[in-house]
Amino acid sequence: MLRTIGLMSGTSLDGVDAAWIETDGQAIGRLGPSLTLPYDAELRRDLRKLLDLAADLPADDPFLLDCERRLTEWHAEAVLKLGQPADLIGFHGQTILHRPAAGQPGKGRTWQIGDATLLARLTRVPVAHDFRTADVAAGGQGAPLVPVFQAVLAAGLPKPVAILNLGGVGNVTWIGSDGQLLAFDTGPANGPLDDWARRSTGADYDVDGRLALAGQVDGAVMASLLRHPFLTQPPPKSLDRLDFDRALREAGADALSPADGAATLVAFCACTVAAAARHFPEPPLQWLVTGGGRRNAAIMRALAAALPEPVRPVEIVGWDGDALEAQAFGVLAARSAAGLPLTYPGTTGVPEPITGGRITAP
């Protein structure tokens, strides 16, 4: 088994999640400590700016390179703070653009920034990185990547089960009784809500969903959003963090009051999850919710109303919803080192299971 440290900077841009996990990529030995190192306001703002600029930026743009260096140093700081010995780091980096081309090998693009050479030098540990490129190059969605780890974690749970991650974007993993995996992005989750909270109240996010709980869902905006073709599109499918921004503007969301806007975004998030469930081969026995969205009481209430099955935070089965994605990248790093598949036809739509990632020595 390898002692790994998984590092994830998700689409919420809230900070680096780091987790220690002992694994050979197939089984989990020990789960160790984890932490989140939140970005300071300046780095968070610059990363958010990068998302808007990414489509037109050359890879050697000075602003991009400066952000990449700062992002990498932040990750190194997270590793040092964790203070655990490691044989391998799994470094996701920060997605700034995601445009896969389903079923068209060589046509899609997914872009995670992060300087693996610098991270390996700063931590003196080999770094596995660039986990999504091979899958997109082979015609896969390049996301989600966590299902292979969730399947190991969920081995002892009654099936079918649905694991819902509510980060900036939402994604779900459905695991059937025979171990069948179906995973895909559900729709926007905290991303548009965070942008809305920042614009309307100045806060980084709607703490505990209080703003949304004080508002009313706007029927006209909802009706417009629910017509988005992503909801009925069959999986595999994945999203860029900004994919719904235009639809939200066109639906007239910008004209809503702060509370009604938040309430409407929350209700839409729950509707996208209900729409996702229509793609499952059979209903799950329960939904286990991970990611920051599980702390948003408005989202959890809306999910409970929209789904017929029980909806609970993953802590109910003893998992740590703040560490899960980081732990996944430790396992993905070990799988990459062993040449094991990271993605499958049922998770990214790649034609056959393939490995991915590259390893950079210190």
Ligand SMILES: Nc1ncnc2c1ncn2[C@@H]1O[C@H](COP(=O)(O)OP(=O)(O)OP(=O)(O)O)[C@@H](O)[C@H]1O
């Ligand atoms: N107490 C809380 N109340 C409401 N929302 C919260 C709370 N805590 C966290 N969040 C939300 O969760 C988000 C962070 O979630 P998470 O860390 O799962 O995202 P991520 O890892 O960046 O995303 P992704 O899964 O897209 O990679 C915050 O931006 C915020 O919107």
Ligand SMILES: CC(=O)N[C@H]1[C@@H]2OC[C@@H](O2)[C@@H](O)[C@@H]1O[C@H](C)C(=O)O
């Ligand atoms: C391209 C990209 O970075 N996608 C993220 C994003 O955030 C949530 C969702 O969209 C998911 O598909 C993915 O992250 C997790 C870690 C994954 O790949 O499983």
